[in-house]
Amino acid sequence: xxxxxxxxxxxxxxxxxxxxxxxxxxxxxxxxxxxxxxxxxxxxxxxxxxxxxxxxxxxxxxxxxxxxxxxxxxxxxxxxxxxxxxxxxxxxxxxxxxxxxxxxxxxxxxxxxxxxxxxxxxxxxxxxxxxxxxxxxxxxxxxxxxxxxxxxxxxxxxxxxxxxxxxxxxxxxxxxxxxxxxxxxxxxxxxxxxxxxxxxxxxxxxxxxxxxxxxxxxxxxxxxxxxxxxxxxxxxxxxxxxxxxxxxxxxxxxxxxxxxxxxxxxxxxxxxxxxxxxxxxxxxxxxxxxxxxxxxxxxxxxxxxxxxxxxxxxxxxxxxxxxxxxxxxxxxxxxxxxxxxxxxxxxxxxxxxxxxxxxxxxxxxxxxxxxxxxxxxxxxxxxxxxxxxxxxxxxxxxxxxxxxxxxxxxxxxxxxxxxxxxxxxxxxxxxxxxxxxxxxxxxxxxxxxxxxxxxxxxxxxxxxxxxxxxxxxxx
Numbered sequence: 472x473x474x475x476x477x478x479x480x481x482x483x484x485x486x487x488x489x490x491x492x493x494x495x496x497x498x499x500x501x502x503x504x505x506x507x508x509x510x511x512x513x514x515x516x517x518x519x520x521x522x523x524x525x526x527x528x529x530x531x532x533x534x535x536x537x538x539x540x541x542x543x544x545x546x547x548x549x550x551x552x553x554x555x556x557x558x559x560x561x562x563x564x565x566x567x568x569x570x571x572x573x574x575x576x577x578x579x580x581x582x583x584x585x586x587x588x589x590x591x592x593x594x595x596x597x598x599x600x601x602x603x604x605x606x607x608x609x610x611x612x613x614x615x616x617x618x619x620x621x622x623x624x625x626x627x628x629x630x631x632x633x634x635x636x637x638x639x640x641x642x643x644x645x646x647x648x649x650x651x652x653x654x655x656x657x658x659x660x661x662x663x664x665x666x667x668x669x670x671x672x673x674x675x676x677x678x679x680x681x682x683x684x685x686x687x688x689x690x691x692x693x694x695x696x697x698x699x700x701x702x703x704x705x706x707x708x709x710x711x712x713x714x715x716x717x718x719x720x721x722x723x724x725x726x727x728x729x730x731x732x733x734x735x736x737x738x739x740x741x742x743x744x745x746x747x748x749x750x751x752x753x754x755x756x757x758x759x760x761x762x763x764x765x766x767x768x769x770x771x772x773x774x775x776x777x778x779x780x781x782x783x784x785x786x787x788x789x790x791x792x793x794x795x796x797x798x799x800x801x802x803x804x805x806x807x808x809x810x811x812x813x814x815x816x817x818x819x820x821x822x823x824x825x826x827x828x829x830x831x832x833x834x835x836x837x838x839x840x841x842x843x844x845x846x847x848x849x850x851x852x853x854x855x856x857x858x859x860x861x862x863x864x865x866x867x868x869x870x871x872x873x874x875x876x877x878x879x880x881x882x883x884x885x886x887x888x889x890x891x892x893x894x895x896x897x898x899x900x901x902x903x904x905x906x907x908x909x910x911x912x913x914x915x916x917x918x919x920x921x922x923x924x925x926x927x928x929x930x931x932x933x934x935x936x937x938x939x940x941x942x943x944x945x946x
Contacts, residue, residue: 523540527680531674532638533669537673547814549609557819579614592861612669621661625660626656635671636652643666652740656738675688686719686723697745729783730753730897731743746759749911750915770888777893780897780901784903784907786908788907854895854898854899857916857923861892868888880932880937894916
């Protein structure tokens with residue numbers, strides 16, 4: 472009786488199992504199908520990264536038009552008005568509003584008022600008149616147009632790093648950016664300023680047809696070819712035809728964030744890299760060429776002014792040696808739906824550590840911040856020691872001049888000041904407070920301090936002492 476009753480129960484149980492298995496299998500199949508469809512759709516979406524709302528060509532310089540096709544990137548670009556600062560960089564000036572729409576009403580902190588030693592280092596040069604905290608790319612054109620440094624004659628060359636220049640170079644050169652570059656360099660600044668409308672824009676870094684990265688600044692195209700020839704033996708290097716995409720993620724930044732000078736009467740923007748990218752190699756280039764930016768007002772030294780050499784210092788650091796480009800940290804990748812795009816809100820990685828740092832460094836954000844802070848504080852301490860030493864050398868040369876030392880006797884001390892001041896300014900003008908290459912930054916500043924010591928020793932040489940003694944005997 473029990474066996475007879477159990478058979479229907481077993482059959483019913485098996486039926487339930489079969490039905491349940493069928494349902495589960497169907498659900499799994501449905502889920503797998505849905506997943507595959509979702510993956511397919513996302514892949515299709517990724518293959519179509521933007522909807523072509525407008526057509527772009529090689530003359531479309533207005534970033535707002537590009538933004539119709541690339542709204543996420545354009546949104547990030549507009550956010551470079553952000554005034555958030557880190558310990559050693561950025562500005563807390565008010566962003567533009569209808570109440571202060573005139574760019575001249577927007578000011579950032581004066582560095583020369585915060586540190587009077589900078590005024591003394593640049594005595595007689597335009598930077599002793601006005602030098603302010605760096606702000607975002609959104610302000611780069613206004614900040615240069617309305618600086619008080621414009622009270623000294625400035626050439627059109629200055630626009631290379633402060634404006635969207637690609638289309639302006641093309642138009643001025645009848646389609647040849649090198650010819651336009653040569654022409655605009657020689658214009659007075661305010662005349663050249665009429666040719667541009669925007670700070671750095673999409674077209675300065677991207678080909679409008681393919682969206683590929685490209686270098687558009689003639690000075691960088693020429694200089695990186697020299698570097699490649701000297702370091703790798705490559706003749707006729709064409710950066711846009713040869714560089715990898717990862718290299719271009721550094722080069723498009725380096726075409727502006729680099730040391731330069733105005734060469735010859737035509738004021739041709741030139742990167743002094745033929746001897747190498749290190750600070751003392753650049754100094755050796757200037758010494759061989761016999762170049763000076765100005766004569767120091769207090770000491771008569773043939774002085775040099777360094778300009779934002781981020782590319783040069785980065786190239787000496789561990790990130791560069793590891794293949795990490797500028798954009799990896801300052802424009803890290805971010806997810807927008809299925810798309811992976813570069814964050815165009817260009818800023819300090821310290822304001823975006825999760826994307827900028829923790830992608831590679833799997834340690835807590837607090838530890839990352841502490842490590843960076845330690846590097847920058849140490850660099851800033853050495854910078855202050857070097858600045859104090861430079862002030863002492865300037866005072867010593869001034870005292871020797873007042874006591875009657877001749878130009879011949881002061882030639883060596885003045886040359887030591889020139890060299891030391893350039894190296895200190897290299898560390899000062901570079902915008903990472905040493906982080907891009909901490910050991911190299913410390914070496915540059917230590918070399919400067921050594922040169923200052925030698926300059927002070929040269930003031931005790933017999934030639935100087937003889938001049939001072941003769942001047943005293945004639946009184």
